[in-house]
Amino acid sequence: MIKKYIFNVQALSEPLRLDIFLSMQEIFSSRSMVQNIIKKNQVFVNGKKAKASILVSNDDEIAVELSEDFNLIIQPEDIMLDIIYEDDDILVVNKPKNMLTHPTSKEITGTLVNALLYKYGYEGLSDINGIMRPGIVHRLDRNTSGLLMIAKNNKAHEFLTEQIKNKTAKRNYLAVIGGNLDKNEGTIDAPILRNPNKLEKMAVIEGGKPSVTHYRVIENFKGYSYIELELETGRTHQIRVHMAYIGHPIVNDTLYGGQKLKVKTQEQVLQAYKLKFTALKNDDIIELEIKPDNDIEKVLKYLRSNFK
Numbered sequence: 001m002i003k004k005y006i007f008n009v010q011a012l013s014e015p016l017r018l019d020i021f022l023s024m025q026e027i028f029s030s031r032s033m034v035q036n037i038i039k040k041n042q043v044f045v046n047g048k049k050a051k052a053s054i055l056v057s058n059d060d061e062i063a064v065e066l067s068e069d070f071n072l073i074i075q076p077e078d079i080m081l082d083i084i085y086e087d088d089d090i091l092v093v094n095k096p097k098n099m100l101t102h103p104t105s106k107e108i109t110g111t112l113v114n115a116l117l118y119k120y121g122y123e124g125l126s127d128i129n130g131i132m133r134p135g136i137v138h139r140l141d142r143n144t145s146g147l148l149m150i151a152k153n154n155k156a157h158e159f160l161t162e163q164i165k166n167k168t169a170k171r172n173y174l175a176v177i178g179g180n181l182d183k184n185e186g187t188i189d190a191p192i193l194r195n196p197n198k199l200e201k202m203a204v205i206e207g208g209k210p211s212v213t214h215y216r217v218i219e220n221f222k223g224y225s226y227i228e229l230e231l232e233t234g235r236t237h238q239i240r241v242h243m244a245y246i247g248h249p250i251v252n253d254t255l256y257g258g259q260k261l262k263v264k265t266q267e268q269v270l271q272a273y274k275l276k277f278t279a280l281k282n283d284d285i286i287e288l289e290i291k292p293d294n295d296i297e298k299v300l301k302y303l304r305s306n307f308k
Helices: 018-023 031-039 112-120 154-166 238-245 294-306
Strands: 002-008 043-045 061-067 083-086 090-095 145-151 170-178 185-189 192-194 202-204 212-221 224-231 270-278 285-289
Touching: 018 031, 018 043, 018 061, 083 285, 090 112, 145 154, 154 270, 170 238, 170 294, 185 238, 192 238, 202 238, 212 238, 212 294, 224 238, 224 294
Parallel strands: 145 270
Antiparallel strands: 002 061, 043 061, 083 090, 090 145, 170 224, 170 270, 185 212, 192 202, 212 224, 270 285
């Protein structure tokens, strides 16, 4: 039996070879695997059979036809979930640092999805985002801790996605950044796309996807700031990219040039600490907030002792 996978090309700053684009997707383990699939005439771009060397651009649709046994089976794992909120349709968990939100072709164990499958199974999670991301409505980077909304069914998934799209769902973060901002409150409105020179990074690029981040200073130190941020959009690495773009990268963020502190943390000092959304079952407004994580507490203690 054949299963069709659809990939809509987005967030490219310039055209990219088909085999390179597909090798970046979670279900493929290597570029050579992708090239083999293309040679077997199993890949179509905008409805036409395609060669590996064809260039794809934003808004192109790529269809890949694979046998059902190709699917990567994600194993449930008995990993503790820190559940902050739960009803019949929606779950909110506090994801720890050093945990992927969902598996990739190279890393299929120890993720939040493995833990969700152990407790809820595929039948207890939405499947809109496919076999690799059951229940996942939005994601956090591996080393960003904090609150994530999980959909238990497709109706809840669509309901939450619509709230994010319409900006009625609110997602707030805490971060420690290098330097001091000129204003105590502000907005960064700068388009984001994938960095053409380093595909694991994103960048502010003219013509990119609209991306808006609001910030507020909570506490200033000599050469550092503790801030709150609110996402208006949700691009990959958005906060990290925007703060680096204005010259104030997040402390210990090695990918985006953050200043290194003597205090050891799991990469960027960033946490999703507050959520506001509407419940599906009764339209109640749900507001959740958690305490700063260990990395933030540790860094603040160090800065208050040494940089006041």
